[in-house]
Amino acid sequence: MKNDVNRQVLLRARPTGIPQAEHFEVVERPLPVLTDGQVLVRNSYLSVEPAMRGWVSAVANYSEPVPLGGVMRSLAAGRIVESRHPDWQPGDVVVGMFGWQDFAAVDPDAIQTKVTSAEPPLSAWLGVLGLNGLTAYFGLLDVGQPRAGETVVVSTAAGSVGSCVGQIAKIKGCRSVGIAGGPTKAELCRDAFGYDAAIDYKQGDLDAALTAACPNGIDVYFDNTAGAISDAVMKHLTVGARVVICGTASVSSWDPVPLGPRVERHLLVKRARMQGILIFDYANRYDEGRVALAQWVREGRLRYREDILDGIDKAPDAIASLYRGENLGKRLIRIA
Amino acid sequence: MKNDVNRQVLLRARPTGIPQAEHFEVVERPLPVLTDGQVLVRNSYLSVEPAMRGWVSAVANYSEPVPLGGVMRSLAAGRIVESRHPDWQPGDVVVGMFGWQDFAAVDPDAIQTKVTSAEPPLSAWLGVLGLNGLTAYFGLLDVGQPRAGETVVVSTAAGSVGSCVGQIAKIKGCRSVGIAGGPTKAELCRDAFGYDAAIDYKQGDLDAALTAACPNGIDVYFDNTAGAISDAVMKHLTVGARVVICGTASVSSWDPVPLGPRVERHLLVKRARMQGILIFDYANRYDEGRVALAQWVREGRLRYREDILDGIDKAPDAIASLYRGENLGKRLIRIA
Known part of the structure; x- marks a missing residue:
């Protein structure tokens, strides 16, 4: 240099x-x-x-x-x-x-x-104190609005946003279930980030794995993928569920817009909500988020x-x- | 008898x-x-x-x-x-x-x-005082949350729910745009139900018609169709738009779930929301809705x-x- x-x-x-x-x-x-x-x-x-x-x-x-x-x-x-x-x-x-x-x-x-x-x-x-942690903080708490006792499912669960979401869900008293690709990431979910259950979506039947990991259904889904993983999750939503759309990692191109199973009937029957989050909309609340995140890091409750x-x-x-x-x-x- | x-x-x-x-x-x-x-x-x-x-x-x-x-x-x-x-x-x-x-x-x-x-x-x-009017009332006001000056688009706009939605949108100070099938229904939208603009989706280019009718984009979409009409509307959502999922009239069967263009990117880029409404969830507020609806009917502001x-x-x-x-x-x- x-x-x-x-x-x-x-x-x-x-x-x-x-x-x-x-x-x-x-x-x-x-x-x-x-x-x-x-x-x-x-x-x-x-x-x-x-x-x-x-x-x-x-x-x-x-x-x-x-x-x-x-x-x-x-x-x-x-x-x-x-x-x-x-x-x-x-x-x-x-x-x-x-x-x-x-x-x-x-x-x-x-x-x-x-x-x-x-x-x-x-x-x-x-x-963890930057856009990743802030996205997890506001996306989960402000858009997902989890209540203690609810089940929160996170895709790309071992990633820098997902791992924060899972831990914040635990801090808020929820059951956290992570979906990640491969045994190493699934192990990270359980061992490093404290998920109650972790699913390696590359191992067979995701639908059956979700049924086993989420016996009471899925109240909040924090989605970073927008592909087949999300399609499987939608079937498990509870009445009043909230889906946070944070990223679309599993869609390689949006031009043209790819096809997927229509979501309207799930949203109607479950009176569920899908909503996008863009962290820049929260710029005037970053300090609030950073104070909470830094405190949890110092307390050892939020690992990264x-x-x-x-x-x-x-x-x-x-x-x-x-x-x-x-x-x-x-x-x-x-x-x- | x-x-x-x-x-x-x-x-x-x-x-x-x-x-x-x-x-x-x-x-x-x-x-x-x-x-x-x-x-x-x-x-x-x-x-x-x-x-x-x-x-x-x-x-x-x-x-x-x-x-x-x-x-x-x-x-x-x-x-x-x-x-x-x-x-x-x-x-x-x-x-x-x-x-x-x-x-x-x-x-x-x-x-x-x-x-x-x-x-x-x-x-x-x-x-108008039954499930149709109540669905329009709570679906638009509680889920769609329109603000005066916003553009509200309604599908099946001349129908018994849609026609109420369009008129309530006007009562609340919004621009109302109806989508209906055929010239008779489009005319009904304009003449009987006071829509600011009506689109006959059977006449050619829906995308171009939406651009013309909604020059500032679509802030609230009250959807009764869940098909090609919705797919066209999604492209016109404004930042922070709300999509009310009320019905799926244009989908003839949900078994298996039909494919459509994925919505996640629209929701993410526009920080928009899609949410289902089931009127039975509002049973303890029916009286509130009926009082407002009956008053508007008596005042001649809500026609049916x-x-x-x-x-x-x-x-x-x-x-x-x-x-x-x-x-x-x-x-x-x-x-x-």
Whole structure:
């Protein structure tokens, strides 16, 4: 790493499905020059999110797509090394939308949080205290509205969002059932994240496994998949059930929209609800969520795993690798 | 009509799709004999509901199916002709679950309402003041939660539920857009029910018609169809939109569950909600709904149409006829 060069990961082509390594390019650029009111952040950790698929897509979406040739949008954690803003000082540790690059010259509104405590460690601010933990917190509690004693089922249950959902469900007095792919992830669900039951969906009959794991039906389904797993879960909804639509990991392309079993009759007969969550809608409540999440982490009630890649050269393939299911924890890239 | 014979419509076979005339049989039976605590109701009007398809289905549902050989379950309006209960007197006009038959011997808990005013007329208590109006009232206001200025789209918009939804939307200050099949029904939407725009889905490009009728997108979609119409509407949802799942008229069979375009991405990107409504869940709030509906009817703000068939012999084909779209108002059978 050189301190007079800014390595950046640029979006070079717009994928139609999962972004692959070839859609990105790592370039070296001069250090940015600050204008008045800006700060220069030296990034330490870059985040990798499943949602990045949406951020680079030209298809109707919740935010402007990352422009071709632009730095890949990303949450990152780092340290201010230069400031031309009176409220921020060199040495401040910050988390914000700094992009996949060594150095970011940004207005302070790109900063989401100033980190003032060494515990939990900085990397956690991109995962369990970052968008993943916040998505789990608001998605489960605000949209899913679980009540003590209810059964909460989570897909991609060992993932960085799912693992938080399962643990928050337990903290709230629910029965938590995780669905994950493969024996390693199912074991993680049980042993690391305290699920009451874990189902490896690659092992045979998911419907029978759900019946066994959820004898009283499913009151809340936190869904990150939108495919065959969800189709199986829908049959087990209880009256008044809530389905939180958080991600669509098992659908490789939405153009054209793929077919699936219609959900209307399930929703009608069960008077159930399906609702999407986008964490950015909760931006004015992040602090509330982070306070609760950090407290649970410190109390040892909310555990998390990280899967850290070293070096910015790992970034271009990192999203595709998530969708290949290769990570066993929050995927981060450490660059300093 | 003979007063010493009770004609009844019995369920003779269990349909897999839409109930047809051949699934029912009209029989003549002796007048029922009351036991203590019961009343004998002479029915005047029998109701015909799209939901009856569900009531006779063996597929997972919200109530016990009507037993084979049993009297068809139905809301009806009539007059008490004999009472062995101190709270009820001969001459009382009542609405309740009395079934498709001339006379019903029932416990008073089958009675939903005692009708004490001649206006609106008795038949209205099975439509605009009955399950249809109540479904529109609670489905739109409680589940759909429209706000003044929003655009509300209704499918089967000229039907007995849909026409109420459109008018209540207007009463609440919304823009109302109706979708109906054929020029006659589209005209009814505009002229009789005051929709701001009406779309005949049988005329060409529904997507383009929705774009024209809903320039600001669709905030609330009250759905009675669950088919291609809904699929077209989903693309026009606004951020935070609400979809009320009230019926599935355009799906002829749910066994097996038919395929349709997956909805998850729409719900996620738009942070939208789909939720089923079953009017029976609101039984303890019927009076609240009826007071509001009756007031709007008296003020001329809530109009309704009736499509009355004469004679119980018309009952067996009456549900199938609804699904053929032959009625232009609330379908009732007048038997006295």
